[in-house]
Every structure is written in C-alpha cells, then in structure tokens.
Amino acid sequence: xxxxxxxxxxxxRMIVTLDRDLIEITLRSLQVTLTAVVIASAxxxxxxxWLAINRFRFRRETIALLNALMGLPPVVVGLIVYLMLSRSxxxxxxxxxxxxxxxxxxQVIIVTPLVASIAHQAIRDLWAEYHDLLISLNTTRGQRIxxxxxxxxxxxxxxxxxxxxxxxxxxxxxxIVGGNIDHATRVLTTAIALETGKGxxxxxxxxxxxxxxxxxxxxxxxxxLSRTERDSQW
Amino acid sequence: xxxxxxxLEVAGACVRKRGAHLVGPVDLTLTGKGISILMGPNGxxxxxxxxxxxxxxxxxxxxxxxxxxxxxxxxxxxxxxxTPIMMRRSVLDxxxxxxxxxxxxxxxxxxxxxxxAERVGIGHAIDRHATVLSGGEKQKLALARxxxxxxxxxxxxxxxxxxxxxxxxxxxxxxxxxxxxxxxxVMATHDMGQARRLADEVLFLLKGRLHSSGPADxxxxxxxxxxAKAFLNGDILE
Amino acid sequence: xxxxxxxxxxxxxxxSAALAAPAMAEEMKMAVTTSFHNSGLSEVxxxxxxxxxxxxxxxxxxxxxQALKLGESGDVDAILVHSRSAEEAFVDAGHGTxxxxxxxxxxxxxxxxxxxxxxxxxxxxxxxxxxxxxGEHSFVSRGDxxxxxxxxxxxxxxxxxxxxxxxxxxRAVGAGMGSALNTAAGMDAYIMSDRASWLNFxxxxxxKLLFSGDPVLFNQYAYIPVNPQKHPHVKAELxxxxxxxxxSDRARELIDGYKLNGEQLFTFNAVDPNAEPAPEQGEAAEExxxxxxxxxxxxxxxxxxxxxxxxxxxxxxxAK
Numbered sequence: 001x002x003x004x005x006x007x008x009x010x011x012x013r014m015i016v017t018l019d020r021d022l023i024e025i026t027l028r029s030l031q032v033t034l035t036a037v038v039i040a041s042a043x044x045x046x047x048x049x050w051l052a053i054n055r056f057r058f059r060r061e062t063i064a065l066l067n068a069l070m071g072l073p074p075v076v077v078g079l080i081v082y083l084m085l086s087r088s089x090x091x092x093x094x095x096x097x098x099x100x101x102x103x104x105x106x107q108v109i110i111v112t113p114l115v116a117s118i119a120h121q122a123i124r125d126l127w128a129e130y131h132d133l134l135i136s137l138n139t140t141r142g143q144r145i146x147x148x149x150x151x152x153x154x155x156x157x158x159x160x161x162x163x164x165x166x167x168x169x170x171x172x173x174x175x176i177v178g179g180n181i182d183h184a185t186r187v188l189t190t191a192i193a194l195e196t197g198k199g200x201x202x203x204x205x206x207x208x209x210x211x212x213x214x215x216x217x218x219x220x221x222x223x224x225l226s227r228t229e230r231d232s233q234w
Numbered sequence: 235x236x237x238x239x240x241x242l243e244v245a246g247a248c249v250r251k252r253g254a255h256l257v258g259p260v261d262l263t264l265t266g267k268g269i270s271i272l273m274g275p276n277g278x279x280x281x282x283x284x285x286x287x288x289x290x291x292x293x294x295x296x297x298x299x300x301x302x303x304x305x306x307x308x309x310x311x312x313x314x315x316x317t318p319i320m321m322r323r324s325v326l327d328x329x330x331x332x333x334x335x336x337x338x339x340x341x342x343x344x345x346x347x348x349x350x351a352e353r354v355g356i357g358h359a360i361d362r363h364a365t366v367l368s369g370g371e372k373q374k375l376a377l378a379r380x381x382x383x384x385x386x387x388x389x390x391x392x393x394x395x396x397x398x399x400x401x402x403x404x405x406x407x408x409x410x411x412x413x414x415x416x417x418x419x420v421m422a423t424h425d426m427g428q429a430r431r432l433a434d435e436v437l438f439l440l441k442g443r444l445h446s447s448g449p450a451d452x453x454x455x456x457x458x459x460x461x462a463k464a465f466l467n468g469d470i471l472e
Numbered sequence: 473x474x475x476x477x478x479x480x481x482x483x484x485x486x487x488s489a490a491l492a493a494p495a496m497a498e499e500m501k502m503a504v505t506t507s508f509h510n511s512g513l514s515e516v517x518x519x520x521x522x523x524x525x526x527x528x529x530x531x532x533x534x535x536x537x538q539a540l541k542l543g544e545s546g547d548v549d550a551i552l553v554h555s556r557s558a559e560e561a562f563v564d565a566g567h568g569t570x571x572x573x574x575x576x577x578x579x580x581x582x583x584x585x586x587x588x589x590x591x592x593x594x595x596x597x598x599x600x601x602x603x604x605x606x607g608e609h610s611f612v613s614r615g616d617x618x619x620x621x622x623x624x625x626x627x628x629x630x631x632x633x634x635x636x637x638x639x640x641x642x643r644a645v646g647a648g649m650g651s652a653l654n655t656a657a658g659m660d661a662y663i664m665s666d667r668a669s670w671l672n673f674x675x676x677x678x679x680k681l682l683f684s685g686d687p688v689l690f691n692q693y694a695y696i697p698v699n700p701q702k703h704p705h706v707k708a709e710l711x712x713x714x715x716x717x718x719x720s721d722r723a724r725e726l727i728d729g730y731k732l733n734g735e736q737l738f739t740f741n742a743v744d745p746n747a748e749p750a751p752e753q754g755e756a757a758e759e760x761x762x763x764x765x766x767x768x769x770x771x772x773x774x775x776x777x778x779x780x781x782x783x784x785x786x787x788x789x790x791a792k
Contacts, residue, residue: 031329087546088702095705097547098501098532126322135290137332138308147331151322179532181501182518194533197650198510199657199675 007205011213014206024085024208029133029187032100032174033167036074036107037115040167041160044112048119049145050151052127063120069113074106078173085177103187106173111163118162141157156191161219168215188214239310241265241304241387242287246296249282257282257442259296264387264420269413271450272422275465279442280422281391287420288313288389302461309336311387312380314394318372325351326360329378336383338355338400350378354408358461370401377408381417388412390421394428406432426466430454439460500710501548503539504531505619506648508693509550511577511668511737513730520726522752525713535618543567546703550711555619568696569708574718575727575738576692579623580670581683582653583656583662584609598688601631608641614652616642623691624664630688638759641651655681663776666691671732693738718742743745 014022051063083089085097085105096102126148134144149156171189178185180194188211195204241263257279264270266289272280284453285291287298287377300307314333326347333343348468351357359367364375373393380388390409393460394402402425409432413419419435423429429436433450440461445454457463492742508514514531521529532542536553543551544567551615552574553559563571583591588608604611605628613635614621628635635642645655649669656663657677665673670681695718697711717723719742727740 029538087705089545092546098530130319130321132313132315133288133321136288136313137335138305139335144336147321154322179530181530181532183528184530185500194650196654197506197648199650199654199673199674 003201004205006202008209010202010206011209013209022207022210023192024183025186025188025207026214028100028185029168029189029211030214032103032187033107033164035219036104036111036167037160037164039104040111040115040163041110042106044115044163045119045149045156045159046118046145047112048121049123049149051120051143052123053145053148063109066113066117066120070117072110072113073108073172073177074170075172077109078106078176081109081173081177096183097228100178100185102163102177103174103185107167107170108175110173111167112171114166115159115163116118118159119156122152122159126155127154157222161222164218165215169211236302236306239300239307241301242387244287244296247286247293247298248295249279249286249291249391250294250315255259255344255442257286258293260286260442260444262437262447264418267413267416267418269409269419269421269432270435270437271429271433272420272437272439273424273429273444274439276424280439280441282442284313284389284391284422289453291410292458310385311389314373314376314380314388314390316393318376320364320367320372320375321446324360325356325362325364325375327389328375329382330365332379332383346382348383349379351375354378354381355404370397370404373397373401373405374408377405379399381408381412385417385420387420390419392422392424394423394425402428415456438465442467497522497526497709498707499528500550500707500714501530501531501532502714503534503542503548503551503553505536505539505553506533506650507554507577507620507666507669507691509533510649511666511726511730512672512732513668513738516726516730517723520722521714521717524722525710525717527710527714529714535616536620536622537617538692539569544697546706548698549707550695550697550714552693552695553619554691555616555622556692556694558622559621559694559696563696564721566697566702567572569699570696570743572695572715572719574695574723574742575740576690576691577738578667578684579620579664579689579691580667580681581662582656582665582670582679583682584660585678585680587680587682589662592682593682596689597627598631600683601627601633604662605631605633610641610643610659610662611638612656612659613642613644613662614649616648618648619691620649620664620666627664627688667735668732668737671735672736687723692741712773720753736766 013019046151051059051066081102082097084091085094085102086092087095087097096105127144129146130148130151134147139147169189171193174185175190175193178187180190182185186194188207192204192207192211195201195207199207242265244260244262244264246259246261249256260283272283274280282291286293288311289298290313302310323331325424326344329350330340330343330347330413333346334340338346348357348360351360354377356367356371356374356378359371364372367375377393394405397405406428409419409421413434421432428448433453435447436450436453437447438445438453438461446459446462448458452458453462454466457466477743487756500646504514505736509531513634517679518529518531521527532539534542535556536555539548539551540558540562542548543562544565550564550569554576559568562568581591581597583589583619588609590601591600594603613624625635635644643655643659643661645652647655650673651666652663653665653669653673654675655661657675660678662682663679667684695715697715698706700708723742724740728736728739730737
C-alpha cells in the first residue's frame with residue numbers, strides 16, 4: 001500500500017518537475033505508438049471495410065484468421081521481427097534492429113489485425129443498415145465504401161483507439177526488438193520493466209501512472225474531438 | 235436522355251428466395267400519371283413486388299423492361315422504405331447525399347437540400363443529426379432525399395405505417411404535390427382511408443399474384459371479385 | 473497479410489528517417505550484461521565517452537548468453553561481458569577480433585538476515601554453497617544462462633553439488649538480476665548476486681549480504697569488438713577507439729573512482745597489451761600501461777573490501 005502511495009507521489013513529482021527523462025521517454029512512447037497506430041489504421045481500416053462489403057471465396061476463413069491474429073502473442077511477434085531484422089536475418093541489411101522503427105514494425109503487426117477486425121465488425125453492421133438505401137441510390141462500390149467509412153468514422157476511431165491502447169501498453173515485443181536502449185529506444189513500458197528489475201517500485205509505479213494517465217488523456221481528447229463535430233444531441 | 239423512363243413493362247416476373255416462391259408471375263405495365271396504390275393482406279407480397287419493380291430484388295424468371303437504359307432507369311427512380319434508413323449525418327447532408335453521388339458541387343447540393351427540407355417541412359431541423367429525428371421527421375427526410383433527384387417514378391412501402399394521423403396527412407400532402415408535379419407514384423399501404431384519399435389506380439395483390447387492377451373509383455365502389463369485396467370489408471383472406 | 477506486412481515494413485522504413493534522433497555524434501551499439509548496467513557505472517562512463525570520443529554509445533542490456541548471440545549475428549558493434557570461457561570461444565570462432573580485459577567486480581551471497589543455514593560462517597565460497605545445499609533453504613537462481621548464472625553453476629560444481637538434483641527449494645527463475653532479487657526478497661531466499669546489482673537494489677526486504685571476498689567470486693569483465701570481417705557493417709573503427717579509451721588512464725580514474733554507498737564496485741585491471749601475445753600493439757602503449765602500475769598499488773590500500781592488493785593479482789586471471 002505504502003509503495004502505491006509512493007508511486008503516486010513519484011508520478012506527481014516527475015510531472016510537476018517536468019523530469020527530462022520522463023518527458024523524453026513519454027514522447028518516444030507516443031511517437032512510436034502513434035506512428036504504429038497511424039500505419040495500422042491506414043492498413044486495417046480499409047481492409048476491414050473491404051472485408052465487410054465484398055463477397056469472395058475464403059471470406060469467412062479470412063475473417064476467422066483476422067480474429068485469430070488479434071490474439072497474436074506480442075512476445076512471439078517481437079521474436080519474429082527480431083529474427084527478421086537481425087543482421088543475420090532477411091532484412092538485416094537495413095540495420096533496423098534496436099531502432100524505434102523496429103518497434104513501430106512490431107507494433108504495426110500486433111495492432112493491425114485488431115484494428116481491421118474491429119473496423120470489419122463496425123462496417124459490417126453499418127453496411128447491413130445502409131445496404132438497401134445505397135443499392136436503391138444506385139451507388140458505385142467506391143461510393144459505398146466511402147459512405148461507410150465516413151459515416152462509420154466514430155466506430156473506426158474506436159478501432160484505432162483500441163489499437164492505441166494495445167500498443168502503448170505493450171512491452172514484450174518492443175523490449176525484444178527495441179532493446180530498451182537509454183535515449184534511443186527506451187519507452188514507458190520498457191522503463192517500467194527496467195525499474196521494477198532494479199527494485200525501484202516507486203519510480204516504476206510512477207511511470208506506470210504516467211502511462212495510464214497518458215492513455216486516458218488521449219482517449220478523452222479524441223472523444224471530445226469527435227464530439228464537437230457531431231450533433232450535440234447525438 | 236429519354237423524356238421518361240416509363241412505361242415499365244413487367245412480363246412473367248417471379249421472385250424466389252431460398253426455394254420459396256414469394257411473388258409472381260406478375261404481368262403489368264406501369265405508365266401514365268398519378269398514384270397507384272398497392273393493396274393486399276399481410277404476406278401477399280407487396281413489399282417484394284415493390285422491391286422487384288425498383289430492382290432491389292432480381293426476378294428469378296420473367297423480365298422487367300424500362301423505356302430507358304438500365305443505369306438511367308435506376309437513377310430516375312427512388313424508393314422510400316417502411317422503416318426509414320437514416321444515415322449518420324446531419325439532416326441537410328442526408329438530403330444532399332443523392333445529389334453528391336452525381337458529382338454535384340457540395341454547395342449546390344446543400345442549397346437544393348435546404349430547399350427540399352423546407353418543402354417537406356423539416357427546414358427547422360437541417361442541422362440536427364438524422365438519427366435523432368422523430369418518426370414523422372425521418373420519413374419526411376426520406377421523402378426529400380427521394381424527391382431531390384426529381385425521379386420519374388417513386389416507390390413507397392407503407393411510409394406511414396408507424397406514424398400518427400397528423401404526420402400521415404403531412405406526408406400525403408407531400409405525395410399529392412409530387413404527383414401534381416408529374417412524379418409517377420407506386421405506394422403500398424394497409425391504410426384503407428389513405429388508399430381512398432390518394433389512389434388514382436389500385437393494384438390488388440393476393441398470394442403473390444396481381445389479383446386485379448384498375449381505376450380506384452371502380453375498385454372501391456364496385457369490387458369485381460369476391461376476394462376484393464371481402465378485403466374491402468375487412469374480412470380475413472386466406 | 474503478407475502484403476500488409478511488407479507495406480508496413482516499407483512505410484515503417486520511411487518513418488524511420490523521421491524517428492531517428494538527429495544525432496551529431498556517431499552511434500555505436502554495445503551489448504552489456506545486466507550486472508554491469510545495474511551497477512550504474514554506465515551512467516558515469518557513457519557521458520565521458522560521449523565527451524572524449526564523440527560516440528553515442530547505445531547499450532543493450534542483456535544476459536551474457538544473448539550478448540554473445542548479438543555479437544555473433546552482428547547486431548551490435550562490440551560486447552562487454554564476463555564469462556571467460558564463452559568469450560574465448562567467441563573469439564576463437566571468429567565472431568570477435570580480440571578479448572581485452574577491462575576490470576573486475578565481485579559476486580556476493582545474499583540471504584535472509586537470520587541466515588538459517590549459516591552462510592555467513594563459511595570460510596570460503598565452496599563451504600557456503602555446501603551449507604546451502606545441505607540446509608535446503610530456498611535459493612533463487614537466475615537460470616537464464618547469463619554470466620552470473622554460469623558463475624553460480626561453477627560455484628556449485630566447486631562444492632561438488634549438482635543443482636539438477638536439487639529439490640524444489642532451488643528456484644530457477646529465468647530472469648535478470650533485478651527480477652531474481654525481487655523474487656528472492658519476496659521468498660526470503662538465498663541468492664548469488666553481483667555486488668553492484670545488490671547495492672543498487674531498492675527492495676532489499678529482509679535480505680542481507682552474508683558472504684563475500686573469496687577470490688573465486690571475482691568477476692572479470694572483457695571487451696570484445698565484433699569481427700568486421702564477418703560483419704562488414706559493424707563500426708570497427710569506433711570499436712577500436714572505444715577499446716583504446718577503455719584501457720586508458722581516463723577510464724581507470726572513472727572506474728576505480730566509482731563508488732556506491734562508499735564502496736568501490738569495480739577495479740580497473742586492463743593489462744599491458746604487449747604482455748599478452750598481441751603483436752599489433754605499439755610500444756607507446758606498453759610504456760603507458762607500465763607507467764600505471766605504481767598507481768594501482770597506491771590506490772589499493774584505500775580500497776574497501778574485498779579489493780585487497782594481493783587478491784587483485786589473482787583476479788587478473790580469474791579462477792575458473
């Protein structure tokens with residue numbers, strides 16, 4: 001109990017004093033995760049919409065696979081990305097291992113199925129609702145996807161946010177591919193793991209509270225942002 | 235560009251779904267002016283026939299032929315569903331949507347939408363979100379959205395089924411006006427009073443087949459078949 | 473999925489330009505062991521290296537096993553580890569250019585304050601290990617193939633004990649030093665730790681340092697640049713410059729001068745390169761290193777235990 005209080009105090013102290021290391025790793029956390037989420041959304045959202053609208057062979061199988069990939073264990077993803085990016089691996093020539101880019105790649109792989117799957121569900125429901133109207137209005141396939149993505153943007157934002165939530169708190173994969181290098185690839189989660197390892201529970205917990213605060217703040221910000229553009233009564 | 239996509243020739247059209255025979259064979263010619271009211275007991279196939287005419291259902295056999303190329307025919311007709319489908323947009327953007335599909339400039343489309351919102355009586359609500367409107371307002375929005383492209387033919391599937399008397403009258407006024415402006419209307423309804431108020435022609439549907447059709451006056455005053463008579467009396471038809 | 477993965481990779485590569493820190497200094501990656509990093513010595517050495525050499529030394533903190541693996545696959549430019557036989561095998565296999573001993577620290581035996589099996593009474597490390605094996609009080613082992621783990625296994629062997637035959641009191645946690653210490657604190661168990669990790673550890677609980685000072689507990693650190701002939705991309709030139717720095721007087725001052733709770737943690741013992749068969753070393757280096765020897769003896773008497781002058785001689789060729 002005492003340690004939790006200490007952790008809260010530590011979090012407060014670091015924030016109030018604008019601790020330089022804290023700011024640095026927090027920014028890096030955001031940078032890596034937001035980049036990963038943007039890329040994952042760019043892939044996952046249209047993919048989910050496409051799966052919802054199109055009928056093709058192996059569609060069910062594809063969706064089942066997508067749902068299964070949602071449960072990809074991050075550690076395994078980390079390990080595979082590590083082996084891919086290692087100098088002795090197939091993409092070794094790029095020298096990406098232990099860089100923020102490697103962390104972004106791992107997170108994109110972890111998050112994309114999640115974003116695509118949630119987007120697919122949301123768009124599928126909306127498509128069921130809009131189907132007759134859009135057919136009646138003689139829309140083209142492109143116009144349909146556009147209408148569904150635009151009108152489903154709130155649900156899609158939720159999908160991206162879910163991706164963000166998964167990515168920002170992820171430690172297994174980015175620890176492996178990033179290496180937790182001070183001033184290079186250290187982010188909030190890996191710093192927490194490190195400080196826990198040193199027995200510095202107060203500092204670890206403090207970082208943990210900052211992480212939680214960050215996730216909540218971003219959710220609220222995006223929620224507020226999407227609310228202002230909507231009808232106040234909706 | 236033809237002057238009208240009418241007449242529509244339907245010959246021997248049937249609709250089947252999962253082996254069940256729903257409608258047909260139907261032969262009819264849709265032409266002229268005015269309002270055709272599609273009547274019949276529940277399950278007689280009114281909705282399916284409307285969807286068939288509009289192209290939401292494919293005929294398993296038989297044919298539908300508009301007097302215009304397919305795409306043009308599709309674009310110059312509109313459909314109002316029993317439960318209005320509301321897009322997650324503002325009222326204005328919802329009404330403007332069909333115009334934007336044709337590459338109409340956004341400003342111009344919105345201007346037209348504002349005009350139509352006024353005409354159907356929801357001008358006060360253009361900035362509200364479509365999904366929060368009342369039932370009557372939603373159906374008026376659906377009408378404005380259907381009429382904005384000035385269709386040759388408008389299909390309506392019991393548009394007033396869930397509305398109170400006042401909203402029903404308002405919608406009837408909109409339809410009458412549209413008819414007077416030359417829109418050919420085909421509407422299914424259960425409401426005998428509404429049918430009497432609006433119908434120029436009645437299509438009486440029974441068990442998926444067009445039982446009889448003809449001028450409204452004749453249908454209501456001198457029903458020719460025992461089934462039509464029974465239906466008008468409110469008897470249960472098996 | 474494959475397409476998306478490739479496009480993810482491609483876009484991520486594009487992003488990497490934006491993400492890479494605008495570093496003026498040259499970057500170099502070195503794999504080090506947790507025990508080295510936990511000591512906090514890196515926080516003294518890294519800024520000095522940055523100032524003196526203009527090298528941004530990025531540390532990958534891993535176990536010795538993984539550090540060697542990283543060097544083998546060319547993912548780092550150099551390694552700094554402490555497991556002599558593994559290091560020599562590494563160099564012999566051609567993965568590294570040469571092994572340079574830099575400094576040593578020592579391992580200590582930690583356990584519950586009450587010391588139920590009497591580790592503190594032991595006269596040497598082997599006896600302490602025997603007592604623990606006999607007493608069967610909980611013992612936490614790293615169990616992660618790290619240098620520390622290997623050292624622990626060697627100590628059991630020296631006491632003629634075989635951990636594979638131990639009962640459930642012997643807990644191999646498969647984790648780093650800090651996690652293992654956390655576990656030991658939670659279980660009130662015995663554990664072997666490097667002194668630095670122990671001193672820096674913030675969650676001591678009822679644990680106490682019970683035994684230290686036996687020369688077999690000394691722990692030699694060596695620096696090995698990754699072989700550029702195997703991995704042409706490694707920054708061999710930087711690695712060489714770093715080596716020259718690590719054996720310099722400047723490094724000696726920083727390493728010997730680093731204290732935690734008043735205790736010196738590391739003893740600099742980079743030896744004269746020419747005393748070993750390393751023909752490419754120049755004569756200037758020889759003089760320089762020899763000139764340092766008197767200093768060592770002068771400093772030593774001030775050092776706190778266990779760094780007695782006579783043990784230092786043995787430490788330069790650690791018992792194995």
